Amino acid sequence: MNLALEQRSVIDALLGPSRTRPWAGRQVVGVVTANAVTVAVTLVAWWVASGTGKATEEIGWSSLALLGAVIALASNTWFLARGRQMIRGAEGVVMGERRFAPFPSDTVPPAPNGSSRPRAGTVVPPDGRYPSVPGTSRYHRPSCPLVAGKDTADAARSAHEQAGRHPCEVCQP
Amino acid sequence: MKMHGIKQQWDRALALLAAAVGALALVLGWVGVSGVSLVTQQIPYLISGAVVGLVAFGVASTLWLSADLRDEWAKLDDIYRAVTDRPPAAADGPGSVDLTQKRATVGGRGR
Numbered sequence: 001m002n003l004a005l006e007q008r009s010v011i012d013a014l015l016g017p018s019r020t021r022p023w024a025g026r027q028v029v030g031v032v033t034a035n036a037v038t039v040a041v042t043l044v045a046w047w048v049a050s051g052t053g054k055a056t057e058e059i060g061w062s063s064l065a066l067l068g069a070v071i072a073l074a075s076n077t078w079f080l081a082r083g084r085q086m087i088r089g090a091e092g093v094v095m096g097e098r099r100f101a102p103f104p105s106d107t108v109p110p111a112p113n114g115s116s117r118p119r120a121g122t123v124v125p126p127d128g129r130y131p132s133v134p135g136t137s138r139y140h141r142p143s144c145p146l147v148a149g150k151d152t153a154d155a156a157r158s159a160h161e162q163a164g165r166h167p168c169e170v171c172q173p
Numbered sequence: 174m175k176m177h178g179i180k181q182q183w184d185r186a187l188a189l190l191a192a193a194v195g196a197l198a199l200v201l202g203w204v205g206v207s208g209v210s211l212v213t214q215q216i217p218y219l220i221s222g223a224v225v226g227l228v229a230f231g232v233a234s235t236l237w238l239s240a241d242l243r244d245e246w247a248k249l250d251d252i253y254r255a256v257t258d259r260p261p262a263a264a265d266g267p268g269s270v271d272l273t274q275k276r277a278t279v280g281g282r283g284r
Contacts, residue, residue, distance in 0.1 A: 021246055022246050035228075039228070042224055042228065045220055049216055049217045055216065058213060058217065062216055073227075080239060083239060083242040087245055087249065091249060094249055
């Protein structure tokens with residue numbers, strides 16, 4: 001399997017139509033089941049405890065209900081952590097795609113043959129000068145969000161590299 | 174209009190409902206415990222009040238946080254589709270329709 005195909009299958013697994021939310025179906029079923037079991041255990045514990053009249057037995061049943069609550073809380077925490085983990089993974093995929101897409105203000109008019117999306121590497125600032133924030137070690141495209149709203153100094157790529165700066169990993173100038 | 178909002182935000186609506194149930198269970202449990210003097214009569218109220226309240230609040234917070242995660246997922250999906258020039262979510266399948274609906278609501282909430 002070539003790399004592009006592998007990459008596509010990972011993206012589809014993360015963001016494709018088969019996954020419209022951060023969780024797989026079995027994870028949702030798992031957390032719902034855990035909560036349903038907890039509710040059932042609590043109801044049974046309450047029902048039995050309220051009919052015994054003996055403190056020791058009631059404490060035993062209330063411990064069982066508490067154990068059920070702990071199981072439910074643990075499964076809910078796991079569920080949320082899993083969702084957060086999937087979102088982190090998807091963010092990585094999206095940012096990976098973003099690097100190869102032109103930044104909005106860098107886009108050029110569509111070519112006559114209909115191709116409207118130039119690759120990032122073909123887009124350069126009009127004056128060939130790239131901004132960098134003084135005191136930092138990276139230079140950027142003018143539209144890079146990492147320099148938006150900051151005081152920047154523009155220079156040619158060669159001047160930046162002579163000064164020891166390297167291209168920003170996000171906008172990849 | 175209101176029903177439409179509840180349908181789109183069913184997870185947050187359920188979270189509010191679960192929180193209300195939890196609060197009610199705690200209050201009723203407290204009232205029950207304070208109304209009887211024997212420990213053997215108080216313990217069942219602990220189960221039906223404290224434990225049920227705890228579980229209900231746990232479910233409520235899980236539902237609310239999972240709604241936030243789903244919104245975040247929908248935003249990522251939007252960005253991914255915009256970057257890759259993929260067709261709109263609704264064209265991809267029945268599951269994706271949720272994302273479109275979520276997206277509209279998320280925008281409305283200013284998140």
